[in-house]
Amino acid sequence: MPIDAVIFDIGRVLIDWQPERFFDRVIGPERRRAMFRTVDLYTMNDGIDRGDDFRGAVYGLAEAHPEFADAIRLWHDRWVEMASPHFPASVHLLHALRARGVPVFALTNFGVGSFEVARAAYPFLDDFDRRYISGCLKVMKPEPEIYRIVEEDCGLAPECLLFTDDKPENVAAAAARGWATHLFDGPEGWAARLVQEGLLSPEEAAHAA
Template identity: 60%
Template sequence: MQPQAVIFDIGNVLIEWQPERFFDREIGEARRRALFAAVDLHAMNDAVDRGGNFTEVVFATAEQYPDWHDEIHMWHDRWIEMAAPEIPHSIRLLRALRAKGTPVFALTNFGVQTFDDIAAPHYPFLSEFDRTYVSGHMKTIKPEPEIYAMLEADCGIAPEALIFTDDRQDNIDMATQRGWQTHLFTGPQGWADRLVGAGLLTEEDAQ
């Protein structure tokens, strides 16, 4: 079945999301490894993605780990430097699909404040989706089935008519279980090829 709508993840699909790379640059790899071993920063981020207040969650974590207070605050104060740079070819694919009249959605694990107040103003293309499903607003995250079900109910498109790309296998696996067409994102060219193969774009469109 030719897809009726295309769903993009955002982190590592449209915008690089590499906190470890940021901290390697700022404090060195050895100290970064020690930080991430001592503090579960990804769990902290999941709490934000589930709808927790960004500032409150990060500052509370910093208070719990006084030896790493300054480094944890960097997650808050310099967050946009971790969510960078944008991936230009993926953005071109988003725009090419919309130019063809294909509905394009975002389904992303993202905090309310980090998306609405930081990322969206910094990256104007994030306003170009036909529908945007942000986990912080939905109070559930991928790969929990609830977030997929909420998208299905809202858009009204049959699962088998959706095609979804994400860089995490567990998120792809859940979408596949629900009957979605899927593509594990490892780079924009592979995604471009998949969209051409699905009949949604020509090779010229997908450049």
């Protein structure tokens, strides 16, 4: 069946997301390694992605680990630096699809508060036809429920959806529901897949080459 909508993940597809790299730069690799061994930062972030208050979750964890409190608070206070840079070639593909009249959705594990910060920094996040944000939905990829919500809301058959994500488990969960999928490993491969599907011409996708 033809593809009726294209769905983008955001982190590591449109915006880079490597907290370890940020902390290596700001507090140094040795202290960063010690902090990540001691403090469960990613579980905290999962809570934010499920709807926990952004500042409250980060500052609460900082209070529980006073030896790393200043550094932990940076997860909130300097979040945009952590979630950067954006990938212009991927943004180009988003805009090229919309210029062709192809509906483009976002399906992302993102907190409510952190997504608002991201929107202010990256205006292209307002360019989707529909956005499915885990923090708003209170469910995350790769849980089947979030994919069902997308299907129910957009009203399109699963096989008419083409989804790209950088995490194999998220792609596999979408494929299990019948979605067309692409494991994102860079904008060049994603551009080639969009051309292969007939959604863009090679010229329209050329910025990503």
